[in-house]
Amino acid sequence: xxxxxxxxIPLLTAFIITLIAGERDNWAVILSxxxxxxxxxxxxxxxxxxxxxxxxxxxGRWQAPLGIILAVDALSAFMLVIVSxxxxxxxxxSVQYIRNLSPSWKYYALFMLLTGGMNGVIVTGDLFNLFVxxxxxxxxxxxxxxxxxxxxxxxxxxxxxxxxxISSTLVLVGIGIIYSATSTLTMALIAERLPxxxxxxxxxxxxxxxxxxxxxxxxxxxAWLPDAHSSAPAPISAMLSGVLxxxxxxYVLIRLFxxxxxxxxxxxxxxxxxxxxxxxxxxxxxxGQWDVKRLLAYHSISxxxxxxxxxxxxxxxxxxxAVFHLLNHAIFKALLFLNAGSLxxxxxxxxxxxxxxxxxxxxxxxxxxxxxxxxxxxxPPFNGFFSKLIIFIAAIQxxxxxxxxxxxxxxxxxxxxFMKVQRYGFHGEKTVTADQAKVGWGMRxxxxxxxxxxxxxxxxxxxxxREVTLDPVVEVIMNKTGxxxxxxxx
Amino acid sequence: xxxxxxxxxxxxxxxxxxxxxxxxxxLIIASGITGYATNLMLVLFGYKRGAIYPILExxxxxxxxxxxxxxxxxxxxxxxxxxxxxxxxxxxxxxxLFEKNKTFDITKIKRLxx
Amino acid sequence: MKQExxxxxxxxxxxxxxxxxxxxxxxxxxxxxxxxxxGGFAGxxxxxxxxxxxxxxxxxxxxxxxxxxxxxxxLEPACGAIYMAIGILGxxxxxGFLANFLSKGTLFNLLSSGNILLLNIIIGIKxxxxxxxxVWTLAIFHINEGGEK
Numbered sequence: 001x002x003x004x005x006x007x008x009i010p011l012l013t014a015f016i017i018t019l020i021a022g023e024r025d026n027w028a029v030i031l032s033x034x035x036x037x038x039x040x041x042x043x044x045x046x047x048x049x050x051x052x053x054x055x056x057x058x059x060g061r062w063q064a065p066l067g068i069i070l071a072v073d074a075l076s077a078f079m080l081v082i083v084s085x086x087x088x089x090x091x092x093x094s095v096q097y098i099r100n101l102s103p104s105w106k107y108y109a110l111f112m113l114l115t116g117g118m119n120g121v122i123v124t125g126d127l128f129n130l131f132v133x134x135x136x137x138x139x140x141x142x143x144x145x146x147x148x149x150x151x152x153x154x155x156x157x158x159x160x161x162x163x164x165x166i167s168s169t170l171v172l173v174g175i176g177i178i179y180s181a182t183s184t185l186t187m188a189l190i191a192e193r194l195p196x197x198x199x200x201x202x203x204x205x206x207x208x209x210x211x212x213x214x215x216x217x218x219x220x221x222x223a224w225l226p227d228a229h230s231s232a233p234a235p236i237s238a239m240l241s242g243v244l245x246x247x248x249x250x251y252v253l254i255r256l257f258x259x260x261x262x263x264x265x266x267x268x269x270x271x272x273x274x275x276x277x278x279x280x281x282x283x284x285x286x287x288g289q290w291d292v293k294r295l296l297a298y299h300s301i302s303x304x305x306x307x308x309x310x311x312x313x314x315x316x317x318x319x320x321x322a323v324f325h326l327l328n329h330a331i332f333k334a335l336l337f338l339n340a341g342s343l344x345x346x347x348x349x350x351x352x353x354x355x356x357x358x359x360x361x362x363x364x365x366x367x368x369x370x371x372x373x374x375x376x377x378x379x380p381p382f383n384g385f386f387s388k389l390i391i392f393i394a395a396i397q398x399x400x401x402x403x404x405x406x407x408x409x410x411x412x413x414x415x416x417x418f419m420k421v422q423r424y425g426f427h428g429e430k431t432v433t434a435d436q437a438k439v440g441w442g443m444r445x446x447x448x449x450x451x452x453x454x455x456x457x458x459x460x461x462x463x464x465x466r467e468v469t470l471d472p473v474v475e476v477i478m479n480k481t482g483x484x485x486x487x488x489x490x
Numbered sequence: 491x492x493x494x495x496x497x498x499x500x501x502x503x504x505x506x507x508x509x510x511x512x513x514x515x516x517l518i519i520a521s522g523i524t525g526y527a528t529n530l531m532l533v534l535f536g537y538k539r540g541a542i543y544p545i546l547e548x549x550x551x552x553x554x555x556x557x558x559x560x561x562x563x564x565x566x567x568x569x570x571x572x573x574x575x576x577x578x579x580x581x582x583x584x585x586x587l588f589e590k591n592k593t594f595d596i597t598k599i600k601r602l603x604x
Numbered sequence: 605m606k607q608e609x610x611x612x613x614x615x616x617x618x619x620x621x622x623x624x625x626x627x628x629x630x631x632x633x634x635x636x637x638x639x640x641x642x643g644g645f646a647g648x649x650x651x652x653x654x655x656x657x658x659x660x661x662x663x664x665x666x667x668x669x670x671x672x673x674x675x676x677x678x679l680e681p682a683c684g685a686i687y688m689a690i691g692i693l694g695x696x697x698x699x700g701f702l703a704n705f706l707s708k709g710t711l712f713n714l715l716s717s718g719n720i721l722l723l724n725i726i727i728g729i730k731x732x733x734x735x736x737x738x739v740w741t742l743a744i745f746h747i748n749e750g751g752e753k
Binding site: 014 | 678680681682684688691692695701
């Protein structure tokens, strides 16, 4: 079956790139583009042909309690499609960006490790295997944030590495507690055997909220994100902010707290509070930033707050909004970071006060950044409007008008902040020289693809299409006993 | 019970080091100590009272005594490998930070703020 | 007065004898990984320490004369690719990634337990070369100030 190939293809490409790449990076580029294109084809095929089943694969043909299993259901297939599409556009962008920055095959090998690790997190069905793939992904992320040899990149990567190692320690303690309570590591068996003893669930649940919340950059644990996402090279910022904090943070939280632990009102409250705090404080902190990428990084914190509010609401409509906003945020945040990267490449600076009138000189960048800014602020007909509207309605429906009011306020402030970016970054008064030749056709193609996707994914809200794509995802999340029976085959 | 409390005390020592120390190398050592504490706790979770080591030996019959759980030992082995890689990455970053800033003191490395 | 790199004459003489014993001990741990504690990772670390022992007592130039460092740096991703190839071979022969396809032999023999022995050797070499590469790169960095990353 095709499940292990999601992990084999990127890792094998990483090793082969390290072996055969010489001084120029031609082979590295060709191999990595081949690998990512095959991942896109495989993941789209898997998502389309799933039809409500759960594919289970046993590694090494060892059965479930003894061996490691891979389990792909609708939520995993959905995340695989997102990861591979964003990886494809990031690779298309980075071919010319990295050649201008500091060309080397090491970037492509680390990028393949990053993609392979994220695929591993998404397809696995075993708790410790999840931890190992999280560590592989973070290892590649620390290396990629420090790529480029500027002083601030090392500082950002060091902060990220120390905080990541703290969260890994907390994950290990949580895994130890769960293992001593259930004596198994397969997630479906844990869900079956977990005692209804609230002490075990509070201890391990609290540790997992802290640890994976740090990886998802929820508010009290967010301190590494502005530094890391603003100092990294632009396509890596797009990958980190677009898929890594979701595949490593939000996806694992959804899988653990809905499929393994079941519904717990305490943790829903925790998610609601943390999400609201992230959303409001993130957008307030973003208003005062003048560095384009730091502003986008604070907006990442705020939008992840929206997704966590949707997760915390717990109803079908709330989870639909959360999953849809996950897809939308991946697309438009990646597009925004790629725009910031092409601005930086053409103008040589990231400070908004020093940018001027570039809408004539960089037409593709200006147009796509207008599309992305309208999406993130929630203007119809772009996709951000629909997902934010669903979360808003779900909050009112469950009887929490304060959360809904704060969600609307956050959306207004996001609009204000992006009007500032548009005014200073693209339609300012000064005339600056923009080196248009540096924004090559690969970079422009990547941005145009993402802008088209911004508009196309608003079609996912139409009821006919939604039943095929998003509703199976939500049904898989809400159904804990269904997860157990489908994975274990009883 | 007393063993778990000592293990927790080791974890607290490591966290104290991460919070208070100002030197980059001491931060790396402190993160290593928290790693040791976690690995120790995982191995302790596999212990059974009066059990022997989980290895079958030639010539001895499969004994009737209970064996210690071997799975946490495999988890700890994997965890040690991962922490080795993270420590190597942290040390490489510390060397590059020293080269750019000429100091190991984290209160003086403040290019990114706000 | 130390004019030549490395440690004293006593250290150099002892290292000259004991390096081979350390490598032999590491190979023993790797090969008996399915019979006694240890296995690929522990044996790999011991072999890497043998190379690093020579680097500490003799200096970096002697190590480049003694072994071909470029070949050792290339051996590590090669072992990674071979590991993945064994896994894919497992899929095509037995239907599971990394499934056993060699014979399992008799209990307590050295050549038993399927392809665990082969995987132990591959992981041992990979870990040894990986650890050696990491420490070597960190040591080389001080020579060319601002060299490779």
